[in-house]
Each structure stands twice: as structure tokens, then as C-alpha cells.
Amino acid sequence: MAGAYFLVPLLASFVFTVHVPGQGITFEAYTELLSADGFTESLLLSLGLAAATIALSLLLAVPALVAVRIGSPRLRPVVEVMCMLPLVVPPIALVTGITTVLRWGPEHLSRTPLYQTFIAVQNEKFPVVLVLAYTVLALPFVYRSLDAGLRAVDVPTLVEAARSCGASWPYVVLRVLLPNLRASLAGAAFLTLALVLGEFTIASLLGFQPFAVWIVSISGAQARMSVAVSILSLLITWLLLIALSRAGTTPSTAAPATTSRKES
Numbered sequence: 255m256a257g258a259y260f261l262v263p264l265l266a267s268f269v270f271t272v273h274v275p276g277q278g279i280t281f282e283a284y285t286e287l288l289s290a291d292g293f294t295e296s297l298l299l300s301l302g303l304a305a306a307t308i309a310l311s312l313l314l315a316v317p318a319l320v321a322v323r324i325g326s327p328r329l330r331p332v333v334e335v336m337c338m339l340p341l342v343v344p345p346i347a348l349v350t351g352i353t354t355v356l357r358w359g360p361e362h363l364s365r366t367p368l369y370q371t372f373i374a375v376q377n378e379k380f381p382v383v384l385v386l387a388y389t390v391l392a393l394p395f396v397y398r399s400l401d402a403g404l405r406a407v408d409v410p411t412l413v414e415a416a417r418s419c420g421a422s423w424p425y426v427v428l429r430v431l432l433p434n435l436r437a438s439l440a441g442a443a444f445l446t447l448a449l450v451l452g453e454f455t456i457a458s459l460l461g462f463q464p465f466a467v468w469i470v471s472i473s474g475a476q477a478r479m480s481v482a483v484s485i486l487s488l489l490i491t492w493l494l495l496i497a498l499s500r501a502g503t504t505p506s507t508a509a510p511a512t513t514s515r516k517e518s
Contacts, residue, residue, distance in 0.1 A: 272284075
């Protein structure tokens with residue numbers, strides 16, 4: 255029943271894209287996708303934003319959670335509250351604050367070097383401001399995924415064993431902890447990817463056109479193509495999910511090596 259709940263609407267959408275009353279079965283909605291104006295640019299933009307958001311989110315969350323886990327367990331509730339706050343703030347309120355800051359900056363900082371920074375983060379080819387906003391939105395999901403992974407691993411013992419063998423802190427994080435968090439990292443990356451590919455409110459109100467905004471923009475004039483693109487985006491997301499799942503379940507050789515060192 256759960257499978258039918260998800261598959262029946264997808265099947266109905268697919269039939270809508272290929273069946274034209276009076277013409278029969280046609281795949282024009284799919285064959286015209288690659289040549290559609292803005293399709294490739296918006297898809298590549300969303301994938302680039304997703305990659306940058308994943309990298310920035312993990313770069314912020316992994317060192318912070320590892321440091322809290324090892325050195326300051328009492329700060330864990332504080333970090334948790336800070337990471338979960340984006341779930342409380344509606345996206346429309348977040349984008350309103352971002353818009354206010356972007357308008358305030360050029361007006362008051364026009365004679366300072368920061369003026370160019372405000373212009374650069376709004377570059378339409380790659381809007382960095384969207385990466386920053388998406389990173390904030392992704393923090394709750396990244397935190398939950400990484401926190402679950404860290405709870406399943408004896409982090410203090412692994413760190414102590416690696417450090418006693420002379421490993422540096424970068425080596426401990428990159429070669430000892432991260433391989434043991436492979437599944438959690440893959441889950442955090444997938445959740446962030448799904449969020450970025452489907453986010454519409456912030457990008458639309460800020461005037462940018464990633465993949466989700468482009469789909470809505472063509473829905474009025476080309477309804478079948480917009481539904482076809484939506485189905486294609488689901489397939490892309492599923493394929494990336496499979497790839498990330500395989501990456502998260504690939505056996506790691508770093509942890510056994512650390513264990514053997516400790517035993518020796």
C-alpha cells in the first residue's frame with residue numbers, strides 16, 4: 255500500500271506527459287527537454303549549489319560535533335539548539351531577513367571594500383547567498399545524521415588510540431573518524447542534496463532561477479514538459495541516493511588499521 259501511494263501518482267504523471275488527446279502516445283515532452291531554454295543551466299546551477307552547500311555544511315558541522323563529543327560534552331545541548339533553530343524559523347522569514355541585509359549593505363557600505371562583497375554574493379551565475387541560506391536550512395538534517403553516527407562510534411577510544419600511535423589531529427579526523435562516519439556523511443549529503451534541488455521559496459524571492467524555480471516558470475506555458483522535468487528530477491535524486499548509499503556502505507580499511515595499531 256505504501257508503494258502504491260508513491261507509485262500511482264508517478265505513473266499518472268508519466269501517462270499525462272506521454273498521452274496527448276487526439277494524438278496518442280508521444281515522447282515530445284522528454285525529447286524536447288535538453289533543448290528547452292534554461293533547462294541545462296538551471297540544472298547545473300542547482301547541482302553546483304548542492305555540492306557547495308554539502309561541502310560547507312559538513313565543513314561546519316563535522317569539526318564542531320567532533321570537538322563537542324571529545325572535549326566539551328556539556329556544550330552538546332547548546333550546539334543542538336543552534337543547529338535545530340532553522341526548523342523553527344519559516345523560510346519566508348529567513349529570506350525577508352536576507353533581502354533586508356542585501357539592500358542595507360550597498361546603501362551603507364558603498365564606499366567600503368565590503369560593497370563588492372555584497373555584489374559578488376549575488377552573482378546570477380553562482381549566487382553564493384543561496385549557498386549560505388541553504389547551509390542554514392540544511393544544518394538540522396546534517397546535525398541529526400552526524401549526531402547519530404557519532405553516537406554509534408566510540409569516538410574517545412578511537413581518538414585516544416590514534417593519538418597514542420602518533421597520529422596528528424588532521425590524520426585522526428580524515429583517516430580514523432570520517433571512515434567510521436561514512437554512512438552518516440552520505441545520509442547528510444543526500445538530505446542536503448534533496449533540500450537544495452527542491453527548494454523554491456528563497457531562490458524565487460531573491461530573484462534567482464535554479465532547477466525548482468525553472469520548473470515552476472515553465473509550468474504555465476508547457477505543462478507536460480514541467481511534469482516531465484519533475485519526474486526527471488525524481489529519477490536524478492534517486493540515482494544520486496543510490497550512489498550516496500553505495501558510498502556510505504563501502505567497506506572502509508581505515509578503522510581496522512587503527513584497531514590493529516591499538517592492539518599492537
